[in-house]
Amino acid sequence: xxxxxxxxxxxNERDNVAxxxxxxxxxxxxxxxxxxxxxxxxxxxxxxxxxxxxxxNPRVACLKRIGRRGLSSAVIEGMQQTTAPYLAVMDADLQHxxxxxxxxxxxxxQGGTELVAASRYMAGGGMEGWPKVRRMISRTATGLTNLVxxxxxxLTDPMSGFFMIRREVFEEVGPKxxxxxxxxxxxFFLSANRPLVFQEVPFTFRPxxxxxxxxxxxxxxxxxxxxxxxxxxxxxxxxxxxxTAVGAIGVGVHLGVLGIAIEGFALAFNIAQILAIWVAMTSxxxxxxxxxxxxxxxxxxxxxxxxxxxxxxACSLGAVVNFAVAAFVFDMLALWALxxxxxxxxxxxxxxxTTSAFTxxxxxx
Numbered sequence: 001x002x003x004x005x006x007x008x009x010x011x012n013e014r015d016n017v018a019x020x021x022x023x024x025x026x027x028x029x030x031x032x033x034x035x036x037x038x039x040x041x042x043x044x045x046x047x048x049x050x051x052x053x054x055x056x057n058p059r060v061a062c063l064k065r066i067g068r069r070g071l072s073s074a075v076i077e078g079m080q081q082t083t084a085p086y087l088a089v090m091d092a093d094l095q096h097x098x099x100x101x102x103x104x105x106x107x108x109x110q111g112g113t114e115l116v117a118a119s120r121y122m123a124g125g126g127m128e129g130w131p132k133v134r135r136m137i138s139r140t141a142t143g144l145t146n147l148v149x150x151x152x153x154x155l156t157d158p159m160s161g162f163f164m165i166r167r168e169v170f171e172e173v174g175p176k177x178x179x180x181x182x183x184x185x186x187x188f189f190l191s192a193n194r195p196l197v198f199q200e201v202p203f204t205f206r207p208x209x210x211x212x213x214x215x216x217x218x219x220x221x222x223x224x225x226x227x228x229x230x231x232x233x234x235x236x237x238x239x240x241x242x243x244t245a246v247g248a249i250g251v252g253v254h255l256g257v258l259g260i261a262i263e264g265f266a267l268a269f270n271i272a273q274i275l276a277i278w279v280a281m282t283s284x285x286x287x288x289x290x291x292x293x294x295x296x297x298x299x300x301x302x303x304x305x306x307x308x309x310x311x312x313x314a315c316s317l318g319a320v321v322n323f324a325v326a327a328f329v330f331d332m333l334a335l336w337a338l339x340x341x342x343x344x345x346x347x348x349x350x351x352x353x354t355t356s357a358f359t360x361x362x363x364x365x
Contacts, residue, residue, distance in 0.1 A: 002059070003032040004105055004164075005084035009074035010039045013092040014046045020092055021053055021060055027098040031105070036082060037062045037092070038074040046092075068296070071161070072187055073179040079170050088164040089184060096162040097203040104164040107199050115165045115198040117185055119157035124202030156200055158186050169196065242292040243352045246284055251344045254280035258340045269336060273326055276340060277319050284351075285311040293360040307359055314354040318347030 006024065010017070017037060024035055039047040039062055050062035063081055065074065079087050086108055090096040096118065104116040119125050163185050176191040177184075189196060254276045261272035285308050289297050298307040326343025330336060 001083045002034040003084060004028075004034070004086045004088060004101075005082040006033065006035045006088040006090060006101070007075050007078035007082075008035055008037045008090060008092050009071045009078070010037050010042060010046050010050075010092045011069070012042045012044045012046060014042065014044045014049045016092050016094055017046065017049050018053060020094060020098070021057065023094070023098045024101075025059075027101055031102065034059045034061065034082070034084070036078050038078040039064050040069045040074060041066055070179065072177070072184040075184045076174060076177055076179055079174065083167070085167050086164060087167060087170060090162050095206045097206065100162075100201055100203045101164070103201055107201070108164060108166060112197060113199050114169045114196050115163060115188065117155065117157065117160050117198060117200050118162040118203040119155075119160060119200040120203065120205045121156040122200055122202050125157070125204060126202075127205040128207055155189070155198070158189065159183060160185055162203065239292055239356065240352055243288060243356070244348070246287045246292055247344075247348050247351070249287060250280040250284040251341060253283050254344050255337060255340050258336060262336055269330055269339075270327065272336075273323060273340065273343070277322055277343075280344065281312060281315055281319065282308070288355070288360075293356075296360055298360075310359045311355055314358045315347070315351045318350040318354070321350065322347040 008017075008020070021035060024033070037046075037050045037060070039050065041047070041064060047062050047064040050060060054060045054062060063078060065077065068074075075089050086105060088101060088104065090098070090101075100118050104118070107113050107116045120127050161184065165188070169188075173188055173192045173196075176193070177187050178191065180187070257279045258272050258276040261267045261275055262269065267275070289304075289307070298304050322343040324343075325346040326339045329342045330339035333339070
């Protein structure tokens with residue numbers, strides 16, 4: 001087993017892997033190293049590109065994951081596949097400066113330091129080609145994150161995805177990692193039961209070489225989810241909070257459809273209520289698929305159709321409760337808005353319990 005293994009999570013990075021391997025070979029010349037690419041079944045053939053390199057380069061290997069997505073969970077699985085005493089994490093898009101790796105390894109080998117993180121924000125670091133808005137968002141996220149972190153001194157770049165860690169530290173903290181989102185370095189610090197002894201080294205964050213950036217609203221949402229998981233998540237499951245938020249939107253959809261059906265089309269309340277339940281259930285399914293259960297989303301027409309049908313089945317009892325309670329309230333008070341709201345709330349807890357255990361749970365397996 002090599003002295004150092006670099007874990008490289010990938011998704012649609014086919015055009016970058018060969019260049020990255022060449023750059024690693026140049027930067028780590030004379031060192032005992034390997035690179036493990038952990039690919040989330042990229043449709044562009046990333047895993048096949050890595051396998052082609054591995055046929056003539058024994059330092060390179062690929063772990064292809066089926067039915068699972070996410071950078072943090074990919075890193076965790078990659079670290080579990082190797083027994084190298086030193087583990088590095090870097091992106092495949094060539095934005096991380098591979099020439100910093102020997103310096104990070106030296107810092108760990110000198111003893112005392114458990115983790116070395118590459119920082120864009122300390123003296124000597126920087127970001128090439130970043131617009132002011134992106135810099136401002138990154139700085140704001142860094143500040144908010146440090147409010148949650150308990151490390152002393154503070155990390156200058158807790159959002160970095162470029163770091164190196166001792167194996168024994170991974171073995172200690174790994175079982176506690178949430179595996180949520182893209183910020184695995186932050187997850188290590190939030191999950192450790194004690195302050196980690198760390199150093200930071202500067203690096204310049206380069207522009208992406210090829211392919212499309214993974215930065216989007218989903219990444220920001222996953223950062224918020226990770227921070228919530230390590231704060232309020234110990235009391236209330238974050239997925240339940242997300243499911244409830246989607247449910248709140250569904251309540252709005254339900255009332256909107258109900259009002260339009262009654263006031264706009266003069267439908268009888270019972271007919272309007274059935275229509276509102278169906279529309280709200282459908283919108284909740286698609287929102288939950290991309291928000292609450294985005295770590296195991298249903299993808300493709302057939303999977304979405306099967307998932308939607310299973311969602312209907314799982315929520316059927318909740319819909320019956322919804323309809324019965326709403327009808328009772330309407331018969332008593334003749335207030336359609338209050339009746340609709342009461343019925344929607346009545347089935348919420350049931351819907352979460354059954355769909356999380358049935359619709360998306362089944363898909364994960």
